[in-house]
Amino acid sequence: MSPPPDLLSPVRAPRRPAWAGRNYTLLTGAAVITNLGSHGALIAAAFAVLESGGSGGDVGLVAAARTLPLVLFLLIGGALADRLPRHRVMVAANALNCVSQGAFALLVLAGDPQLWQMMLLTALCGTGTAFFNPAAEGMLLSSVSGEHANRAFALFRMAMNGAGIGGAALGGAMIAAIGPGWVLAVDALAFALAGALRAFLDVGHVADRAPGGGLLADLREGWVEVRTRPWLWSIVLQFSVVVAVVGAAEAVYGPLVARDELGGPAPWGLALALFGVGTIAGAVLMMVWKPRRLLLVGTLCVFPLALPSAGLAVPLPVWALCVVMFVSGAAIEVFGVNWMTTMHQEIPEEKFSRVSAYDWFGSVSMLPLATALAGPAESAFGRAPSLWGCAALVVVGTAAVLFVPDVRNMTRKPPPAKSPQLPTTTESPSPAAV
Template identity: 75%
Template sequence: MTSAADPGPDHRPDLSRRPLGGRRPRRPEWAGRNYSLLAAAAVVTNLGSNGALIAAAFAVLDAGGDAGDVGLVAAARTLPLVLFLLIGGAVADRLPRHRVMVAANALNCLSQAAFAALVLAGEPRLWQMMLLTGLGATGQAFFNPAAEGMLMSSVRGEQAGRAFAVFRMAMQSAAVGGAALGGALVAALGPGWVLAIDAAAFAVAGSLRSFLDVGHIAPREPGGGLLADLREGWREFSGRPWLWGVVAQFSIANAVVGAADAVYGPLVAEENLGGAGPWGLALGAFGAGTVAGALVMTRFRPRRLLLVGTLCVFPLAAPSAALAVPVPVGVLYTVMFLTGLSVEVFGVSWMTALHQEIPEDKLSRVSAYDWFGSIAMLPLATALAGPAESTLGRANALWACAALVLVVTAAVLCVPEVRNLRRRTPSVSVPAPAPAPTAGEPQHTQPRTQPGTD
């Protein structure tokens, strides 16, 4: 870790921002050293990981597995997240976050390298692929809260929205490109080599993250242990109606949309849209829409963050409705693109709200509760998708998915804090507040940041 002297709580020195010889800085003020390292590392890992998702599925199929086996490997990728996210958030608020991130990347690298070696060596067994996938997901459970906290602590309040929008635009672009490149490489080289590339990507990203500077983050004072940290994070989470309200909304919305995309979408595409190719392009259109939405948010700064963001969640019901009809494939591409654009407005607004409202020393724990709530119901919804289709019929099941998205989104607008939370222009940074919600902005925060004991 490299660290510069910290002249005060409101300033994080960054030599890359200072004019040299009267010249203007090469980067925007908000794009400091930590932010640039985080963005570069995120692009590298998203390029590798999105290709590896495709490679893992084809590795299972090439080994003689069927759709059920692919589902078991996918479940192995989800279960550790549910089990370890909350612990990962507490650990990331107790230890220096960049070290948690590097350790998680090391575990990801080793597990993917072992997976690649098994695939390249011959016939990997299903239990081996599940175990290695689960190890990688365990690393992700510790990485995600630490990463969000670290990103938030690297951005100044006034430019937070633009910084998050650019960051998300880079990530979404890498995800779209990684999926396209990964599919092509799987066809050309085989899944084993794509998994090996993903392992190398984690190694490169971990190296970049090891250079993050946490000198601006106040050391964490000794606490009462892991359970006490989890309880404190829960109090911070449950004491903010806008926070748990939106997470509850997305626990249902993510579950039904995920089930529609994973189960019903491929079936509708196979029967009505021309097969896997058009469905892949539809998912790509959604990804392109998120990139466009992030670009919009580099300029759009809504005053009522969550009101505008939540209104932009309503279109998330549109893809399920389009599949229920089903609409022609060209119309589906348009629906998916516009939905991705709209939902990304929410994504940037949500990060900005967390950055503004959550104390720096609790960011990772709050982030963990956010992640946990957002994915906890996804496995159940996916498992129930088949029985729901048998009971209701596929079209009715898809209409039910769309209706649930509309209902829970309308319900969260009944929470006054969601309608009234406003963007603030920060003036003076304050020390990390007490557990109760405060009106001031925490110093250098971003959703789930590291309080980093150095």
């Protein structure tokens, strides 16, 4: 009696989903590593300034130094990422981030860092991010198929934001225990490890760019893609306001409220971690929910981003602030997945990075100004009125976008029908093939 066929077949290890290919897996793993380091480093940079004797205005200047290079170099980074192999742009950017954050860590650990030194090193890190973001988003968008885009983007963002939870909570605890310098050193190491993973990305599936105009011609092509789509440029304008005021509230006012009202960096790190927990909840929801009106649902979920600024203005106790951060994190994740899905289905692959660069450029264009003015605004109007102003701008800017017809009417496209595979020869298949 022969054994059952199942006993003769080799044991197979569990396989990842067919849509989670090599590039997608590497991108997800690298994003987890960098988010573990970066979320703690953002808090560490703010407290490094405060511990060196800096004021709220100095914290805003350092935050502005990080975002100003984004405004200056994002468009160039997007054009290069559509012209050069995207993974090489990403690795070079990670190398610059590693060096700049490592130098920042040494400066803080050595003691008595000067404001101009911290601004310079933070600006170098922002420059790396300016070249990295368009290449990374273009690489991610090209790594999944349209049929599985919603699930793939939700899972990627869930993994990335899950790492942010640990990074923020661990970063806050490490700052309280051993100081911000070591958190910055961990961030430098994370960039080195992530860059090594991204060096193995495969760009063979990306068609070679046809020779044409130079950098300006590439930027013009990307601009045409943006200005001919009202849904795209209107939401980019919306987020130029939303990102600016939310960034100012979290980068400048959040650490100050934590220091004066919440008991130090650890509670603020916990609140940021709960924001990350909310993003995971939103991503889990988007793994199974595919709303038909992508941008309408996404835009409605931007309104809760006004809640953290309002919570800091009160200020709420730590547990209530954590609830507010959780809700806003879940809501913005619903927007994020719908936004990426819309970009994936509407933008041609060869223009992903350039359009992404315009998206990033518009979104962060006002952030340096907002973070630089956060300190003077507090001095002129008071901290609570400034935070209430941030919340009001989020609500007004988001409500305005709903008047754009394309935002209300954009719908999810069904996946393309698969044609049956017909035999290419008239020969009968062999028994081995069967």
